[in-house]
Amino acid sequence: MTAPSLPASEADSGTSQAVRAQLRLREMVLAGELPGGARIAELAIVEKLGVSRTPIRAALMRLEQEGLLQSLPGGGYAVRTFSERDAADAIELRGTIEGLAARLAAERGAPAGALAEARECLDAIDELLAQPALDDESFSRYVKHNGRFHSLLSEMAASPVLARELERVVSLPFASPSAFAVVQANGPRARDMLVVAQDQHRQVLEAIDQREGSRAEAIMREHSRLAQRNLREAVSSHQHADWMPGVRLIRKRA
Incomplete structure (x- = not known):
């Protein structure tokens, strides 16, 4: 038996939150609010943006794919410098x-x-x-x-x-x-x-x-x-x- 899927409205809401979190995190990186080389404190970001950890984690993963963040050996992310x-x-x-x-x-x-x-x-x-x-x-x-x-x-x-x-x-x-x-x-x-x-x-x-x-x-x-x-x-x-x-x-x- 397959697991029930989320209602479309809930799925869309989760996607929207992840996109908004991604955009806001990108702004914070580019504006220097998250300095180059700084480790991202996930809990602090959750509290600052007022969303759950799931969209925050999706946003962090996307920003790593973009090249703005780098994953750390022990887990988590840091702001890249170039x-x-x-x-x-x-x-x-x-x-x-x-x-x-x-x-x-x-x-x-x-x-x-x-x-x-x-x-x-x-x-x-x-x-x-x-x-x-x-x-x-x-x-x-x-x-x-x-x-x-x-x-x-x-x-x-x-x-x-x-x-x-x-x-x-x-x-x-x-x-x-x-x-x-x-x-x-x-x-x-x-x-x-x-x-x-x-x-x-x-x-x-x-x-x-x-x-x-x-x-x-x-x-x-x-x-x-x-x-x-x-x-x-x-x-x-x-x-x-x-x-x-x-x-x-x-x-x-x-």
């Missing part, structure tokens, strides 16, 4: 996967609807960049459109394998497409850097549309170089820590 090389490698991996996705999209032929939506994203970014400077609201909109554009590039490849691997790497806060955009928005050459990135967006979309696979791949690999440069600036100064989730988890070079 070397600058770790962060650079993650960005390089994203550029490699996105480059492959762009090449496959070009070679296989991207859907017209996806190309049209990608152009709309870039048009919206152009409007933002027409401003002399980006305020907080404009920057948030930039991050939204930039993230959606990169998601569309992944979708155009029509490869569940690539999409899955890209989702894994961009879950690390410093490897997401907009992770270091705040450096571009607040640095001395702010607008120039954003304009360069936007020009690369336009070029890769054109290459995909023209079925130029090698060119599309090369552009996306080069695109990740901007993030590498911003990483070096952010780690060297840490002046953007309040705006950049995850930068506190990156250790400076000795």
Whole structure:
């Protein structure tokens, strides 16, 4: 005899609690409320978030899979820290996967609807960049459109394998497409850097549309170089820590 299953409402509630716990725990890690290297006190998290241990444990397991936590030999989890090389490698991996996705999209032929939506994203970014400077609201909109554009590039490849691997790497806060955009928005050459990135967006979309696979791949690999440069600036100064989730988890070079 099989065990009775939970009612759908109870199962959905448990899943929802686990998702909310995961999001809140991620915020706590990235905001420095749970410092790098610190052991996670499960009971304290249960009390702080006001949920049972089951969703907390599910959330901790998911954050370990994302790479933000590491399991400890004696049980439990600790907040991971990353070397600058770790962060650079993650960005390089994203550029490699996105480059492959762009090449496959070009070679296989991207859907017209996806190309049209990608152009709309870039048009919206152009409007933002027409401003002399980006305020907080404009920057948030930039991050939204930039993230959606990169998601569309992944979708155009029509490869569940690539999409899955890209989702894994961009879950690390410093490897997401907009992770270091705040450096571009607040640095001395702010607008120039954003304009360069936007020009690369336009070029890769054109290459995909023209079925130029090698060119599309090369552009996306080069695109990740901007993030590498911003990483070096952010780690060297840490002046953007309040705006950049995850930068506190990156250790400076000795």
